[in-house]
Amino acid sequence: MGGLGKTTLARKIYQNKEVQRTFIARAWVCVSQQFNVKSVLQQILEQLVPDEKQIANMEQRELVIKLNKVLRRKSCLIVIDDIWETDHWEILKPSFPIGDVDCKILLTTRNEKIASEEYRYKLDFLTEDQGLMSDELRHQLETIGRQMAKKCGYLPLAVSVIGGSLRHKQTLSEWEKVNENIDVYLKQQGEGVGENKRVRQVLDLSYNALPYYLKPCFLYLGCFPEDQEIYAEDLYLLWMAEGMISSEDKGNRETLRDVAERYLSELAFRCMVQVKVPECPSAYRKFESCRLHDLMRDLCLSKAEEEGFLKVIDFEEAKHNFPPISNIPRLAIRMNEGCFHDSNFNEREKLKHMRSLLILRLSIMFFTKDRVTISNFNKFKFLRILILEFCIFEDGRSLLSEVGKLLHLRYLSLYGSRGVEELPVSIFNLPYLHTLNLDIDASDDTTLKLPNMICKMKRLRHLFLGHNCESMDGEKLRLDGLNELETLEGFNSKHACAADIPKLTNLRKLEIGWAE
Template sequence: MAYAALLSLKHLLEHTLDHDYQYLILDEKQQIESLLQKLCFLQDFLDHSPQKSSETIDCLESQIRDAAYEAEDIIESHITDRVHEESASKSGDSFTPFCHQLEEVIEEIDSIKKRVEKIKDDNDVQDLQTRTEPSQPASSGKSSMVGLDDDIMEIKVRLTRGSSSIETLSVVGMGGIGKTTLTRKVYDDEKIVQHFDIRAWVTVSQNYSARELLLGLLDSMKKTTDKVREKSFEELADYLYKNLKGMRYLMVLDDVWDTNVWDNVKRLFPNDNYGSRIMMTTRLENVAGYENSCSPHHMRFLNEGESWNLFCENVFGKDGCPTELKQIGKRIVQNCRGLPLAIVVIAGLLSKATKTQHYWTYIGENLSSAIASNDDNCSKILSLSYKHLPHHLKGCFLYIGIFPEDYVIIVSKLVKLWIVERLLKPERSKSLEDVAREYLLELVDRNLILVHEKSSMGKIKGCRIHDLLRDFCVREAQREKFFHVNNMGLCGISEGTKVRRLIIHSYRKLNDLDICLHNMRPRSVLNFDLKHYHPLEIFINPRLLSVLDKKTVRIIEFPVNLRYFAFELRFGRSFPASLLYLLRNLQIFVCENLGSINLPLEIWEMRQLRHVKFWEVVLPDPPSAETEGKKSFIVLDNLQTLSNVVNFRCTEEVIQRIPNLKRLKISFKRGAVLERGYYCLNNLVHLLKLESLSCSIISSLSFWKNIAFPISLKKLSLKNCCLPWEDLTIVGSLPNLHVLKLLWYSFDGLEWEPNEGEFLQLKYLMLADINLENWIADSIHFPSLEHLVIEQCRYLKEIPSGIGEIPTLESIEVSLCGDSVVTSAKQIQAEQQSLGNDDLQVRIVNQS
């Protein structure tokens, strides 16, 4: 975790120079600037160091990590002391220099830097890379596979039919999902053997040699001799080309990690229009889709029946599972989550052990550790994907291990945590949120993260990680001192150990936890324990605590270094101004209380805020610069999310302070001031970066007359407005609107007929609990619509038949509506199917 530690320290140094310079004396400022230069050098070294580990590189990385952690602790600890001193005395004269402590760390980093320079000067980096071993063709023995018969048939059809021109087919999926086994089954199939004149198989792997790759193919074709092995690369390439010329061939490149592999070999395969095929297996989506002539075949997880059959075949052979073991056996298989590698490994273990209920129950309760400790090959397969990650992704991937098993990870929360944990490498012209989303997509493309749910905007909303990969993350993170997961106790943490991040999944003895937390001084504490609803008082030393996601956890002394604070307010409905004054670095501010909370004026002085999310929050009007005798005011230019603000006064002063807001949720309640123009909602149009707006108005219709929307708006949710349908033209004219949700009496009236030329970019439309009877619309009214959701529209007679003629429409979902609406949805689907459109999905849910 050297790279992640360097990134975090670099963020800190830059922040200190930009925002905390008043707490530094001159010598300290010079030290920090010098240290920043050294970090850039080390970061560049790691960026270009080999991905495959070696003893020398591993040792250097450990030293870099520890030195970076030490420097971070020294700087933040002293800055914290100086904030307290300034708060108490209003003077910086008593500041105690920390040059000496920092100098010791700088000397250590200097020493590391010299060793790195020596490695670079001696070209040792190249020598540290593992030499490529000759690729060996896969075994020619029959492969065992249970299930996936449809997949095998599909691939055989794609290989033997279609274009006579050469085509490439990739099989893609996570490590251990059975790509090689499936491909081997196809490769050895009798019809495939008969169809192709020549077949060859080579395993490429991460560190490959183009020359050895050619020799592997020729070996598989039985075309190598001692003389052939002495040929140069170009001679081997010519020899392979001549042996394939005029033949219908099938070439398999197994375990490809780099697009360069295809660039190096594609010219070696003659295209004689004989229907030749090339297959590749890979874990990487970018490799699978690289210059391929047909779409990749994505491997799926085994279903319950296929998993059980594979398990029984490997444990019992032709014999069936004994009745007394069937229930626990099915639980074991279910916990393998359809991953063939996990099923085969645990089946191999159980096949050699005593077949008793007691032992099988034990294995079921300790499945992950049993797999990890009994099969080195399994660990190697999973760790390959991690080792192949670029340095900037490794910390983000391991961090996903903080979430419990089977947990649906909310991506918006994961992104926020990556940011405040300083795991992201900043890029010019991109927000950290955008960088984080790109990292997530890259992990998905590498088949390390599974997409669980997408939002109405088409972005990944929820994701998951397979249990085996999660367990790998936890083990690797604890080995690297990255985080420690607590399960029912604090075993594995010796007394006096500093734990940088403590993840609480469950706890038994509260006193033990309190004592350990006080001694460990963690920087991050995240509580995922859902079983304990009473508050847990944790006596945390708050000096360096930066991330606190505590749900039912309560702390005694308030941390001043917090960057992420998710909490339940237990001391009233007004947040103390004295606490906000201390939260000078806060970026994520989340309160999970039901009910409304009043924030003090100090909220407008928190420059680092990025996301503020409350159930309901009342914001004070910001003080004007004139009333405070100032020439300028503080701009919260990092603030992107503000939710849910009650009776939000959108004045010019407010807009000027939040110019980069992207997501806003506001509500206006009965009893709000009703004077026209008091809330200045027409000023919303000046939020030029606003993409998502949710607005609930339980008050006067005069609000709507004063409202205007920025053209940047992509998502709009309206609730309680009770407006006439003709006023929806204000919304329909928005040029970039992709998602529209009309909820709970947002519009009132029995008939809605949209105007042609509106909603041109709308992709998602939800109508929920609105008073609508006749909806008059055709395909021209929503030309880009992809998803239609109708919920609790009890008076609606039917969905217009013309909606089904929209060429982009993918799905219609109906819930808690009248039978006539359900009938119209089914009729639309039937009509489209009669026209050959089988892609339109209709879902009927929650109907009695």
């Protein structure tokens, strides 16, 4: 079942230094229930041969042949995480040569039929002693701790989540209260529940125990696709744009971004999210990314919908029967294929309550001829966050002219998208915009022309420029006047004025691109 620690153990092996020295190349890919064989093969090859530029354009048969050749040529370790069906493995098998090759494949699965018994390592539940780290507890807490570990079914995920909620509780009365809450909650759900449902109840209790300021931060993680690594810096900016990070919670010399990092740290301590630490952590950057365990993500999505916090729509499943979205404050639409048009929204629906709209493709490798077209943003006039990532726009300039009417917009991302060659002036007149991501896809050498007006965006705090951004007037982009700017990525002295950098007195992060 989920939560036994399969992925955790596989990741320990994958990241082991001796293992890394043994193999020339490694690849990690998550499969889960949303199985797409072409996507799996592309992701593996992109990690094994990162310099190969044609992988995104290969058909499935070509990918199988290519992967077969790579695995015969060099020693590789491939981890296929969370594969559900035997049929899925049978489809993938022909891609991996059998015989005298110096490669290893590690699968994690809930399905014992995936592999024969001789190749299977079955994880069990924790023992009673493993479920309680008694050497770290005072003797008077040990008995009550054992009771709670038993109620968690000795499942590592459930034990660690309850342990996380106890992290800062030092007295016997605090532990007794948590123990009583588990009893009361399980009784309310009825007797004789199965293991999976019992685990869900324990996780549900851990969500209820979160302080008020962490609940929306946790629920917001439901926006992101299953098994996706969520880049921590992007998450902080979204939390801030949503108003989830309180200025009142700032400590001495802390920024809102520092508070956001502290919130993520708290969620990690409570074992609500799994965090990845960068290879070279610093005082400024403690976390590289985070992700949700699939059981925790199920909890996140159900709570988000139950509380009217967020609606997530899979476009491929819903395009012929788009669900009602009236009075929903946040909408995330995930799509790989299919043309999206704002006519998908019912004309009679009330969308004035919508604050966040995220239209996300899985990645650039799935670019097709399908287009995203939004011709009228009048329905969304109170929108604060608009994310259009890895999209292909039918008419980028017209779409962005409409975006320029969203006076309440705080966060705009066009990351990885195509079909935008010029930004209208109206974008630079948005009064509250503090995050602007213009790092569009430039694989076809498209140049993004900007009015030389960035310097007038006085509230802008985070600016992401693609290496192909340049001014319409032929002059270098001026940045002087961005007194609140904290992040500047993609700066290129060929297209922007380097003399303005010392004038950005609040700048905390600068990433410089190559000047040709």
